[in-house]
Amino acid sequence: MEIEKNDDFALVNLFQQDNSRADYVFSTLMKRHNEILYWHIRRITRNHEETNDILQNVWMKVWRNLNEFKQESSFYTWIYRISRNETINFLEKEKKFRSVEMDEAYIEILAGHETLQNFSADEISEKLQAAIETLPEKQALVFQLKFFEDLKYSEISAKLNTSEGALKANYHHAVKKIQDFLYLQLNLFQS
């Protein structure tokens, strides 16, 4: 059977049906999503070693549970959910003893906004991450894929199995909520 490498649905089906090709199919799935998943996690941990560990755990969970995955959501939504939970749990566990070298902020602040100029990129980055955490899963996912990864709607649509119109709506709601969150947080911080 010819494997459609860009079709997660077909790959997952093949994994579930043909055990002899499970390794190959899984490596294809990893190749498709590993890099973007890595940066999702690293933006939260801001540390390579921790990201590496979490990513291992995430793929291990995917490997163990892929046979039970019913494809009610897209494969990427599913692994994003796993990675998000895994990262939160990891940081929660490590909170007290965490002493790792943190990456620089993943954002740059552009000139022209007076309030933003009063904060460092690290501070804004933390606030932004906190704002993303408040979003519903789909909105958070769409926002990150659009804002950080600069994906086109057509690409996100293929990844998440969602129409472009729905993605635009999701992104619009996400931006609005994040803006409100940041405005509130930064003003409170100033006072």
Added chain:
Amino acid sequence: MEAKKNILDYIRAKGKVDLRQDYDKPEIKKTYSKPELKQNYFEDFAADFLMKIKSESDENNSQIIDKQTNKQTNKQTKIIFLKPVFWISSIAASIIVIFGINYFLNDNTKLSEISESEILAYVEENSDDFTAEEIQSQIEESVKKKNFKEIDTTKSQLNNKKEGLNEKSIQENQIPQASFNELLDSFSEEDLYLYLNSDEVDLEDLEIL
């Protein structure tokens, strides 16, 4: 109000990841401003991970095989237990063992007892120690003792029985005096007179009384 401007227009993500699937065309990859990663990090990561899960699944498979082997052994054991031959032979073996033990014990008991032949052999060996008279007197004495005991026990049994019977007959023939007096008191003179005049009374009987 400045803050109400779209804040996100002034925040820009540093690096962009190339998400296009054409990995075979490196010229379309973007330059990252993100933290640098080891070259081929993602390829190595995937390879290592797959190695890991392969070895893990091999371990699991061997564990499953071990379990299956154990199951098969258990099955074989179960099958042996289920066969009637096993039960029949085990019952036969246990019967043989029980008989063997019994025989052994009986044999030992017999050894503890003195057999007739042994007594005879003993007497024959030590016949010089006994005179014919002594032996005879011993035999007579033992016979007397035995007979006396037998007679004595028979006599005493008879006596006991007799005593028992006598006591019983006395008890049966005795009429308690108190009840006799009560009976007499219950008759009036008129009753007695009527009784004596009736045909049922025989004068001879009265004389005897």
